[in-house]
Amino acid sequence: MTTLLKPAPAMIPVARPYIGEEEERGVLDVLRSGWVTQGPRVAEFEAKFAEYVGCEHAIAVSSCTTALQLSLIVSGIGPGDEVICPSLSFIATANAIACIGATPVFVDIDLSTYNLDPAAVEAHISTRTKAILAVHQIGLSAELNTLHLVAAKHGLKLIEDAACAIGSEYDGQLIGRPVGDIACFSFHPRKIMTTGEGGMITTRDADLAERLRRLRQHAMSMSDVTRHNAKQIAIETYDEIGFNFRMTDMQAAVGIAQLGRLDSMLDKRRSLAQRYSNALEHLSWLRVPYVPENCRHNYQSYMVLLIGEAAAQRDHIMQRLLERNISTRRAIMAIHREAPYRSASWEDSLPQTSLVTDTGMILPLFHQMTEEDQDYVIEAIHEVQL
Structure with a gap:
């Protein structure tokens, strides 16, 4: 075995989250505020994230996996439907599809970019296909314009799995202002910016954004903040089956600091x-x-x-x-x-x-x-x- 000229350093990891004093102060402020669940800091994080990527609406959730699930649900996808996606991805891409009763249909990649090959997508479209789930693999954008044309031709939704793509660009635009309908981000510690766990959905559609906000919180008709600040008795309703996919204000405080750096x-x-x-x-x-x-x-x-x-x-x-x-x-x-x-x-x-x-x-x-x-x-x- 060849011996390196330099002595071996301590273990060099593949990745390491970068967290500083701003994140620590942000979490401490939240803990002292008495409001630790989804609240004002989540709303602040959403607004700043939307501004950063240049999109009208950002909806914070508990992970990118739950972001994908909600995005598929509000896109009208469910049992019996098919969603085209790459096999070359973290398993959550397919799990999000399977968890709502739909079927992932795997399509091969372009070897040069490791992203979905648009030329191969069309051959896999069937009468059951309802969406294309394009992954921006390890941070490099998929060929969105071509995929959007394919989706439009066949009446399909185009959803972006942007788990790894914060800060990436396509045609001069930051990923996050979707070329299709929705983009979903991850803040897992393996990603560039982290909230420990957490995710974000971005969309230009106000109606989708409103429904996503309800569904992440048990489909409650009003948020906790709205109810808390109400000057009259406010009783919420639950008009459909929802989920507990919320982000906490502690996570959001970390996210705000991370976004700043x-x-x-x-x-x-x-x-x-x-x-x-x-x-x-x-x-x-x-x-x-x-x-x-x-x-x-x-x-x-x-x-x-x-x-x-x-x-x-x-x-x-x-x-x-x-x-x-x-x-x-x-x-x-x-x-x-x-x-x-x-x-x-x-x-x-x-x-x-x-x-x-x-x-x-x-x-x-x-x-x-x-x-x-x-x-x-x-x-x-x-x-x-x-």
Whole structure:
């Protein structure tokens, strides 16, 4: 085994949330206020998030998974319907569809971007298809204009799984002002900005926004804040079956602080990603990320694709890096290989998805990562023995 010239540092993780004193103060203020559930800070977070992405309405919820579920429900999708989506995604993409009784129909990806291949989508549309759920994979926008044309042609809803895409751009517009109907974001700690757990839905449709706000809180006809501030007795009603998908004011306080530092976090990630690409693009056994000219990546993850002999040795390479205190992760999962969705027919129809999930490798990238840390990772990759 080759020995690195530099001593191994402490473990370099794949990701690490960046939380500072502003977040701590925000949570403490909420705790002292006496209002800790969904309330004024959630409303403030929603307004600031909507302003940031340039969309009329933002609705905070408990996770991106629940955001997707609610978005499908208000789009009129339910049992017996089909929703086209990629298999190359976290399993929550498909689970959100299955949990409302609909069926996910997996479509292969464009190998250059790891996003849904619009050319393959149309071939999978049936009389039961009601929506296309496009994932902006690891922060790179899907080809929204083409997907929107396909959706419009067939009378389908277009919903964006933007879990990883905060700060990403498509055609000069931040992801979050949907090209289709709705976009859904995640604030899990693995994402660029976090509220611990949490999600956000954005839409330009005022009627959808109003219904989403009701459904996240048991379909209650008025919010707790409205009822609390009422000058006369106010008795709420429940006109349909709803859910407890609320965000707390404590989470929102963290989100407000995170949103305030988001641009600096994006700048740092893009700078580190460019350093990776500059240092690794000449290696013949891996491929660095490709970004179309009309997109701006946020690099929620930095994933390389291993080629040739290296592809067959991915797990060996990951182990060698781990032995040098460098944590990596396999590529994005293939949902169709997991037990709830496993089928031999999917394996045959999703060759690019299978290729990426088998040969991709995610490298460490996080705000606190120093150039010295990154140089150590780059050096270790250069010294890999195939």
